[in-house]
Amino acid sequence: MSNVADMIDAVRSAGSVGLRGHSSRKVPLGERRPDVWVGAPSGVVEFQADEMTVRCGAGTPVVELQSLLAERRQFVNLPDSTNGTIGGALATGVSGLHTLGCGSIRDTLLEMKFVDHEGRLVKAGGPTVKNVSGFDLCRLFVGSFGVLGFAHEFVLRTRPLPSSRFWFSAGVANVDELREVQVAFFRPWSLLWNGERAWLCLAGDPRDIDEQIAADRRSWEVVGGPPDLGGMTRRRVAPNALPDVVAAGAGRAVGEVGVGVVHQPDPFFEPVVDRARQAVVERVLRAFDPLGRLNPQIDRAYL
Amino acid sequence: MTLVDDLAAGLPVGSVTSRAVEAILYAHDASEFEGRVGAVCFPESTEQVQHIVRTCAHHGVPFVARGSGTGLAGGATPLDGAVVIVLTRMNRVIQVDPVNRLAWVEPGVLNLDASRAVNDLEPRYGLHFAPDPSSQQSCTVGGNVANNSGGPHCLAEGVTSAHVLACDVVLSNGDVARFGSEGQHESGLDLRGAFVGSEGMFGIATRICIRLTQNPPAMRTMLIDFSSVRDGADTVGAIIADGIVPAALEMMDRLCLEAVEAYIHAGLPTDAAAALLVEVTGLRHQVGAEAEHIADIARAHGARSVRVAADEAERALLWKGRKTAFGAIARIKPNYYLHDTVVPRRALPDVLDRVYEIARRHDLLVLNVFHAGDGNLHPLLVFDRREPGVLDRVHAAGEEIVRASIAAGGVLSGEHGIGIEKRDFMPLMFSEDDLAAQMALRNAFDPSGLANPGKVIPSPAACGDVHAVPDGVWI
Numbered sequence: 001m002s003n004v005a006d007m008i009d010a011v012r013s014a015g016s017v018g019l020r021g022h023s024s025r026k027v028p029l030g031e032r033r034p035d036v037w038v039g040a041p042s043g044v045v046e047f048q049a050d051e052m053t054v055r056c057g058a059g060t061p062v063v064e065l066q067s068l069l070a071e072r073r074q075f076v077n078l079p080d081s082t083n084g085t086i087g088g089a090l091a092t093g094v095s096g097l098h099t100l101g102c103g104s105i106r107d108t109l110l111e112m113k114f115v116d117h118e119g120r121l122v123k124a125g126g127p128t129v130k131n132v133s134g135f136d137l138c139r140l141f142v143g144s145f146g147v148l149g150f151a152h153e154f155v156l157r158t159r160p161l162p163s164s165r166f167w168f169s170a171g172v173a174n175v176d177e178l179r180e181v182q183v184a185f186f187r188p189w190s191l192l193w194n195g196e197r198a199w200l201c202l203a204g205d206p207r208d209i210d211e212q213i214a215a216d217r218r219s220w221e222v223v224g225g226p227p228d229l230g231g232m233t234r235r236r237v238a239p240n241a242l243p244d245v246v247a248a249g250a251g252r253a254v255g256e257v258g259v260g261v262v263h264q265p266d267p268f269f270e271p272v273v274d275r276a277r278q279a280v281v282e283r284v285l286r287a288f289d290p291l292g293r294l295n296p297q298i299d300r301a302y303l
Numbered sequence: 304m305t306l307v308d309d310l311a312a313g314l315p316v317g318s319v320t321s322r323a324v325e326a327i328l329y330a331h332d333a334s335e336f337e338g339r340v341g342a343v344c345f346p347e348s349t350e351q352v353q354h355i356v357r358t359c360a361h362h363g364v365p366f367v368a369r370g371s372g373t374g375l376a377g378g379a380t381p382l383d384g385a386v387v388i389v390l391t392r393m394n395r396v397i398q399v400d401p402v403n404r405l406a407w408v409e410p411g412v413l414n415l416d417a418s419r420a421v422n423d424l425e426p427r428y429g430l431h432f433a434p435d436p437s438s439q440q441s442c443t444v445g446g447n448v449a450n451n452s453g454g455p456h457c458l459a460e461g462v463t464s465a466h467v468l469a470c471d472v473v474l475s476n477g478d479v480a481r482f483g484s485e486g487q488h489e490s491g492l493d494l495r496g497a498f499v500g501s502e503g504m505f506g507i508a509t510r511i512c513i514r515l516t517q518n519p520p521a522m523r524t525m526l527i528d529f530s531s532v533r534d535g536a537d538t539v540g541a542i543i544a545d546g547i548v549p550a551a552l553e554m555m556d557r558l559c560l561e562a563v564e565a566y567i568h569a570g571l572p573t574d575a576a577a578a579l580l581v582e583v584t585g586l587r588h589q590v591g592a593e594a595e596h597i598a599d600i601a602r603a604h605g606a607r608s609v610r611v612a613a614d615e616a617e618r619a620l621l622w623k624g625r626k627t628a629f630g631a632i633a634r635i636k637p638n639y640y641l642h643d644t645v646v647p648r649r650a651l652p653d654v655l656d657r658v659y660e661i662a663r664r665h666d667l668l669v670l671n672v673f674h675a676g677d678g679n680l681h682p683l684l685v686f687d688r689r690e691p692g693v694l695d696r697v698h699a700a701g702e703e704i705v706r707a708s709i710a711a712g713g714v715l716s717g718e719h720g721i722g723i724e725k726r727d728f729m730p731l732m733f734s735e736d737d738l739a740a741q742m743a744l745r746n747a748f749d750p751s752g753l754a755n756p757g758k759v760i761p762s763p764a765a766c767g768d769v770h771a772v773p774d775g776v777w778i
Contacts, residue, residue: 050648051647106496122734132450132462134721134741136496139464139499140494140496144492183428186520186586212586240403283750286747302490303492
């Protein structure tokens, strides 16, 4: 852990600096390594349940934050994590398994304070859920692996916990049946498919959940949760191409249906082919860190 | 060759003009600001937009993309002879995937037409495009993307950014880049997220992939009235604090209720100080439980009555009252100035008191009709432009309202954007370093600086001079 002054000091004095939390998440590593490492401040600064916002240090563990919010029956839409920090979750930008119902992780961050490449403190966004004042640096930072600046404090949007939430599973043998399931349920939180079975997460009033399950012709059984996706590689695909990609995985790949993410056992890297987009990316990187001193260990090809 | 000749060389006949009528028409949007047009183009394809942008680059002339021109902050007002690129002819719905709930549309498709077209093409799926600004009958999806527009139902559904999966964007050098993708954006720079809400200063979206939302099977719409504005505002905070996020949670004050009732005759409580329009949607048991809970909370906060819409016709009537409020106001005075700030919900009662006090002091009538659930205030200052000196009072009151909102921990704009209107207020919310970071982002997207210049970010000289009037603009 460190405080903001340590972060500023490191950015101003070292040749290159790495920012890390609990190192619990996969990041695309390149050849370079930073001269020094720093951490980010931890702790909840202010939780305003009636505003549905929470202000916290970037180094705050996700579990610690979620358990505090749960006392007021709220949560933040971040992927489940046993050990990671909020900063790590936002820096890697990977959405959780409830994207279908809860939306992207990128909609979670409202305001951010960061240390820029010259050691200046910069604020982006604003503390209210609704805000279009200025350009949206917050969404740009989510998933940027900390190469644009080192975030030290966030304001996050919280949501009410549903009164109940259940995972179900049933055999779903083919693409036609999968499409039937996709349109049968009202705003499920998750729908996963491995080519043979589907896993469905429904949240809300338990009576509504019972009615929806009873109305479907399949026999859904309650299960403890989603299949184990540990060690899998995420791959983005167009949602309408997902069934084919999953089918090609012969039962070993699991797709987030309607979202367009396939978890597959084999490593996968799709190089960016859009040159016009890549030119913008390179200009953004140069604008925010001209010498590439922030998190030099990150392989820029993944950005 | 002149600019107009060069533009015409790559466009169908009749697609470019610099005639006086168009120059006057396209010199402004729905804001108070008047600009100056260099030429007006009506492209019908991405390639034509590329041609226009490349021609502007060749001549060193700025360009401004616009849709229906419903923006209220001057974002589509051309400054200093910019070329106006009118995208309303690019209004095709290109492709709909109802199962995965997404559609590709051109930027000139009207917001409400996007939902209509999806239902015409795929009637059995019950889908809609969730952002619903009050101007949704006339504003375009491209404009929604530029402003990251909101609307009453964005309380639960989120603003436009949450409903845009990808954009094909013509950059200021004429290249086309795709930001985002149909599939969930994974790690990496979210240029889509940065682009949405960039007010035309990062490039021009010519194809937009929107997310479609399932229509709720059940809904309940309630009108709850109060004998004080503060009771209504307290009820809003209490509903949210209790873990209920209604689909919409709107407030109208007495003057607004009176104006709307005289217009639509819906039996609105014109003797109430304020009324909340609350809608809960979803599956039937949840909707029923939440509606009852909201009514209990409201009664505990002094609600006089709770009216539940009995059928779709009554629901539509109540919403008509909310959505036509701005038009109804013409019964009071011919002109209005609509503000847009956001404050923390807990600050709503105090800031509303301040708004009334500010209006009184400037001898102006103010009506409040706004997205209370988001803390998104929309004070409407109504006036008669013919009254000498009234515009000065309107602008002075407006500035005080903006300052009061920021002082209460709020932000400059919830959904209208910054444009010209609030450009010089940005230093109230951001430091010079904060603004430099935003400008760096703009320069990375548009190194030429020709995409809608002079908006959003104040020039360094204007930083200390709040609400300086930009060059070439008449208020």
